[in-house]
Amino acid sequence: MFKSHRSIRPAAPVFSRRRAAAALAIPWLAGALLGCGGSEPPPNVQRVIVFGDSLSDLGTYKKRSVALGEPSGGKFTVNPGPLWVENVASYYGTTIGLNRTAGFGSAPTLEGGTGYAEGGSRVAEQPGSNNTDATMGPNSGASTLPVKDQITAHLQQKGAFNASDLVLVWVGTNDVFRPIGIAPVAPEVGVPQVQKAADDLAKELARLKANGALKIAVLNLDDLGKAPIVAFSSAAQSYATALSAAFNARLATHVNGLGGVVLVDIQGLFSDVRTNPSKYGLSNLTGTACLPRTDISSYSAVCTKSTLVAPNANNTYLYADTVHYTDKTNQIISDYVIGKVSPLFPK
Numbered sequence: 001m002f003k004s005h006r007s008i009r010p011a012a013p014v015f016s017r018r019r020a021a022a023a024l025a026i027p028w029l030a031g032a033l034l035g036c037g038g039s040e041p042p043p044n045v046q047r048v049i050v051f052g053d054s055l056s057d058l059g060t061y062k063k064r065s066v067a068l069g070e071p072s073g074g075k076f077t078v079n080p081g082p083l084w085v086e087n088v089a090s091y092y093g094t095t096i097g098l099n100r101t102a103g104f105g106s107a108p109t110l111e112g113g114t115g116y117a118e119g120g121s122r123v124a125e126q127p128g129s130n131n132t133d134a135t136m137g138p139n140s141g142a143s144t145l146p147v148k149d150q151i152t153a154h155l156q157q158k159g160a161f162n163a164s165d166l167v168l169v170w171v172g173t174n175d176v177f178r179p180i181g182i183a184p185v186a187p188e189v190g191v192p193q194v195q196k197a198a199d200d201l202a203k204e205l206a207r208l209k210a211n212g213a214l215k216i217a218v219l220n221l222d223d224l225g226k227a228p229i230v231a232f233s234s235a236a237q238s239y240a241t242a243l244s245a246a247f248n249a250r251l252a253t254h255v256n257g258l259g260g261v262v263l264v265d266i267q268g269l270f271s272d273v274r275t276n277p278s279k280y281g282l283s284n285l286t287g288t289a290c291l292p293r294t295d296i297s298s299y300s301a302v303c304t305k306s307t308l309v310a311p312n313a314n315n316t317y318l319y320a321d322t323v324h325y326t327d328k329t330n331q332i333i334s335d336y337v338i339g340k341v342s343p344l345f346p347k
Contacts, residue, residue: 044345055117056083070302079304129142180243222270223240223244229322
């Protein structure tokens, strides 16, 4: 999300050759057997693809970070990262690269990777957070290509998905924050807006399936009422919590009826993190690890280990800035995602 702020494995069992041969006749058992020693088969995930917002953005606005004097920046975390999706790709023995750079005075430039997520993006609609195309001209602010259009870009550039693609989708944060502060509306209007965003996301998940994607995981939203960006107001906190819950509930209903899509409960993960922070190695759940800057609101994009509020803060703080997560938190997210995805989409 990109948002301005106003305000063990046990010892391998011994198998006889006969038992091994029998196991190979059963696909999932063959994978388990080979995973316990012997020759590893080629991973059945050859390419990781991500659609979403700044929580998964590999550097769409990196040129702005360079212009602001931080060439090591560009990702919304403690740079150089890694982000959760990079950790997932690494687990599967591959890498994921940025698809394009754009925005803040730079016309879109194709980079060619399968990381389509862009800071500020919503599920299906423009403008996204910090998108100023309508008021200041194209490429003046964040490009915020919606996930709907990110998927279209993939299909146009690379064609249909294949059985060895792991497709990850995490979006909705900007749809939640919009009715709170960007285009404020009352809850009776805001709740239907985020429910529609969840409806639109379900359509995009179905489109992924229709275009050949067999391995799809979608992450729901954290309770955004806990984010530092809304700490200025108890009303804003309550509204963000209600909108997050409305989005998640609607998304769960769709995914449960869709089939073939894994719903990763990020809200549940962060609930446990906040209840048991020491279990995850965290000690600060409300502050920001990165020093604020007056020239950029989502300042984690230009945050490095040299711009932390205290040494090692990136390993003890939940948040990098008022919305985005530290690289430690990204590791927590990726560990959780891998735990939920790998039983269904093994190596």
